[in-house]
Amino acid sequence: xxxxxxxxxxxxxxxxxxxxxxxxxxxxxxxxxxxxxxxxxxxxxxxxxxxxxxxxxxxxxxxxxxxxxxxxxxxxx
Amino acid sequence: xxxxxxxxxxxxxxxxxxxxxxxxxxxxxxxxxxxxxxxxxxxxxxxxxxxxxxxxxxxxxxxxxxxxxxxxxxxxxxxxxxxxxxxxxxxxxxxxxxxxxxxxxxxxxxxxxxxxxxxxxxxxxxxxxxxxxxxxxxxxx
Numbered sequence: 001x002x003x004x005x006x007x008x009x010x011x012x013x014x015x016x017x018x019x020x021x022x023x024x025x026x027x028x029x030x031x032x033x034x035x036x037x038x039x040x041x042x043x044x045x046x047x048x049x050x051x052x053x054x055x056x057x058x059x060x061x062x063x064x065x066x067x068x069x070x071x072x073x074x075x076x077x
Numbered sequence: 078x079x080x081x082x083x084x085x086x087x088x089x090x091x092x093x094x095x096x097x098x099x100x101x102x103x104x105x106x107x108x109x110x111x112x113x114x115x116x117x118x119x120x121x122x123x124x125x126x127x128x129x130x131x132x133x134x135x136x137x138x139x140x141x142x143x144x145x146x147x148x149x150x151x152x153x154x155x156x157x158x159x160x161x162x163x164x165x166x167x168x169x170x171x172x173x174x175x176x177x178x179x180x181x182x183x184x185x186x187x188x189x190x191x192x193x194x195x196x197x198x199x200x201x202x203x204x205x206x207x208x209x210x211x212x213x214x215x216x217x218x
Contacts, residue, residue, distance in 0.1 A: 008127050009196030010208035047213040051194065054127035056216040069127050069194075073212030076124075076131075076154060076195030077107050077166050077186055 001026045004049075005037070006069040014044050024063065031059035037070070047073045079135045080153035081128055088167040091151040095171030102150070104178035106186055108166040110159045118202040119161060126156040127194040136187040137217075142170070145184070146177035152185055154195060165197075192217070 007018045022036050025043055030050045050057045051071050052064040078094040080086075088107050096103055112119035131154065139150045151169045159165055166189060170181040189195075191212045200206040 006127070009125050009192065009198075009211075012125065013208070015112045049131055049216075051127065051214070054133060056214050057128070058200075058216050067129070069130070071127060071194050071214055072196065072208075072212035073213045074192070074194055075190070075197055076193040077190045077208045 002064075003033070003063065003068060005033075006067065009074070010073045011041070011044060011048070011070060011072055014041060016040075026063075028063055029059065030061050030063060032055045033063055034059070044072075046063060078151035078153070079132060079139060081126060081131050081135065082153065082155060083157040084152050084188045085157050086154075086164040086167045088153075088164065088169070091153060091167050091169035094151040095149045097149065097170045097171060099173065100171040101173055102178040103169060103171045104175065104182040105170075106166075106168040106182045107164050108186065109164050110161050112161045114199060117199070117204075119199050120202055121158050121160050121200045121209060122165070123158045123200065123206075124154075124156045125196045125198070126154070126170040128156070130194050134193050135189075136158075138185055138192070141188070142181045142184050146170075146172065147171040147182045148177055148181040150181060150185060154189070154193065156195070158200075 110122045150169045170178045172178040
């Protein structure tokens, strides 16, 4: 199954634009999704988490069906 | 009042939102774009934001402050490209007394720094821009 993953912050300059797509099984966990991104983003993945519109996702969570975002360390304010 | 916007912030509107006859204190905080930073002349800062989650996190931070202290909180965060001197974040806390208003204001800006899905890229007078390092996110219970 192909999933679109939105990119933010420094990930926008990783060469993929605002999002990238990966093939992930529908029942995959966030841990598995992050592992599938590792060969693509390599060291850029360090410190990143997946998130839905509503919350930060834990590694053991199943991927939600809606928007999926990959968030690097934050520095708002 | 919770605002995530590309438009210029209006800190006075936040102050008005938390002003009440019961409140003897209104504490405000405004964060602005600075230059220089780390020895480089900054011309602007671009704020990137995952807006749907940022709005929910701001609501959670506001609720947490209002549970912890007898305060009313209003908070706004700007997105997009800001010039030096422009306000990037504004917070107001109204309460019966000054101590909890100051404490709540400080709490909200520290929580924003650690958990709001916002990123900033500094643009310099010379050389390439740079995304600033930050705090890794984690799920909160």
